[in-house]
Amino acid sequence: MSPYNLIYAVLLLVALLSCLVKFSFKEFYAKMVIFYLVGLLCVFVASIYLVRVAGLNNNLFLFHIATPVEYTVLGLLYYGIMVKLMVKQWILFSIPVFILLCIFFSLFVQKIDVSNTYSIIISSTLLISWSLFFLREVLLFRPATRLLRFPMFWISAGVLFYYTGSLLIEGMLNFMIDYNMPLARSLYRIVYIFKYLLFILFIISAFCQTACKEADET
Numbered sequence: 001m002s003p004y005n006l007i008y009a010v011l012l013l014v015a016l017l018s019c020l021v022k023f024s025f026k027e028f029y030a031k032m033v034i035f036y037l038v039g040l041l042c043v044f045v046a047s048i049y050l051v052r053v054a055g056l057n058n059n060l061f062l063f064h065i066a067t068p069v070e071y072t073v074l075g076l077l078y079y080g081i082m083v084k085l086m087v088k089q090w091i092l093f094s095i096p097v098f099i100l101l102c103i104f105f106s107l108f109v110q111k112i113d114v115s116n117t118y119s120i121i122i123s124s125t126l127l128i129s130w131s132l133f134f135l136r137e138v139l140l141f142r143p144a145t146r147l148l149r150f151p152m153f154w155i156s157a158g159v160l161f162y163y164t165g166s167l168l169i170e171g172m173l174n175f176m177i178d179y180n181m182p183l184a185r186s187l188y189r190i191v192y193i194f195k196y197l198l199f200i201l202f203i204i205s206a207f208c209q210t211a212c213k214e215a216d217e218t
Contacts (some may be wrong), residue, residue: 004192011199016132018206029152031075033202039069058140061112061184064119068102071123074159078130081152083141094126116171124167131160156166158201165194165207 001009016037025029043066050059070096079091102119110116134156138147146154169191 004189005048008192008195008199011045011203012037012044012185014102015199015202015206016041018203018213022206022209023151029155032080033155033205034074036070036073036077037202039066042048049176058113059123060115064102064112064116067116067119067123068099071098071127074127078127078134082134083137084133087130087162091130094129098122098126115170117171117173117175120164120166121171124163124171127159127163128167131163134159141201149209151208154201154205154208159199162194162198163203165191 016034019030019033019037023033025031025034043062047059047062050056050062075091075095075098078089082088082091098119101122102116105116105118106112108119134152138150138153138156169187173188
């Protein structure tokens with residue numbers, strides 16, 4: 001396992017365990033975040049298994065399946081926490097439409113042995129939009145002094161940063177591979193920075209209420 005994947009696995013496990021321990025499962029967002037992290041862990045383990053144990057040279061089909069599932073979970077997360085009804089309706093409508101688009105792309109455009117960059121571009125753009133809509137609502141309806149102790153603020157910031165990086169790099173991956181493979185490999189490593197940031201912000205979200213409470217008491 002490469003050092004990049006090792007750090008990814010460690011941070012993912014820490015984020016998952018932190019959320020399991022600190023989140024209240026009465027909150028809808030907590031359940032969706034756990035589902036999301038468990039999904040990432042399953043995809044990571046499966047991708048390593050298919051290459052290292054099963055001996056497959058190409059495991060990209062796994063990400064054709066994971067992308068719509070990932071978007072569905074995060075879409076439902078934002079649907080559950082958003083206030084504005086129109087935005088909630090957009091999110092709910094976008095989920096089946098995106099799943100159908102992913103199926104179409106995988107069957108006819110970017111087959112399962114090719115990176116599904118079109119699906120990644122669309123899902124990243126949508127999730128960036130939902131996170132910005134949510135952060136706008138947070139700034140309008142919550143006092144600024146309470147933002148640091150609001151878990152969904154950190155979670156949404158993580159989603160925003162990660163999918164911005166995914167849009168800029170993974171969305172251009174097929175083009176970069178055709179243009180310059182060594183450059184594509186070098187640039188793809190940058191994605192790990194955004195993945196690490198996502199998990200770090202998820203970890204902060206798990207502990208932010210406790211940390212702020214302790215700071216207030218002192």
